[in-house]
Amino acid sequence: MTAPASGAIFVLGIKLTTLPPHLEATYGSLKQIGAKVTEDLERCHRNGFPCTLRVIDPQDVDGSVSAFASELKASGNKYEAVIFGAGIRTHTDPIPFERAIATARRTLRPDVPVLFNDGPDRHAAAIERHFGVKFEQD
Numbered sequence: 001m002t003a004p005a006s007g008a009i010f011v012l013g014i015k016l017t018t019l020p021p022h023l024e025a026t027y028g029s030l031k032q033i034g035a036k037v038t039e040d041l042e043r044c045h046r047n048g049f050p051c052t053l054r055v056i057d058p059q060d061v062d063g064s065v066s067a068f069a070s071e072l073k074a075s076g077n078k079y080e081a082v083i084f085g086a087g088i089r090t091h092t093d094p095i096p097f098e099r100a101i102a103t104a105r106r107t108l109r110p111d112v113p114v115l116f117n118d119g120p121d122r123h124a125a126a127i128e129r130h131f132g133v134k135f136e137q138d
Contacts, residue, residue, distance in 0.1 A: 007049040008078045013085035015055045036121040043124050047135040056096040065099045072107040083115045
């Protein structure tokens, strides 16, 4: 598989205010996680896959999912894939992820793949895996 024409990727995460100890031990503090996400998404952009990052607020799932759907609809089908972050998939409340993935499937073109990362610095790996590309190492 080759890189798509636009390469635009929508990344959906979850707003975290606290982190369980086992996740902090694995990925670092919230500040460190934020830095890893930023760095990895910048790497994606440098390699032709600009990413739009948005987060679901678990305190306002309805509002967050509605904004997500509106942004996808307004995008004019520019996204070549959507990535769901590990945080939203492993959150203690499954409702934000379930609502977000259902919204993505209803809103995006049927051929837009849903990708999953396995950590805050693994968006590039998910893109490489799906599109069969290899990013330059920094």
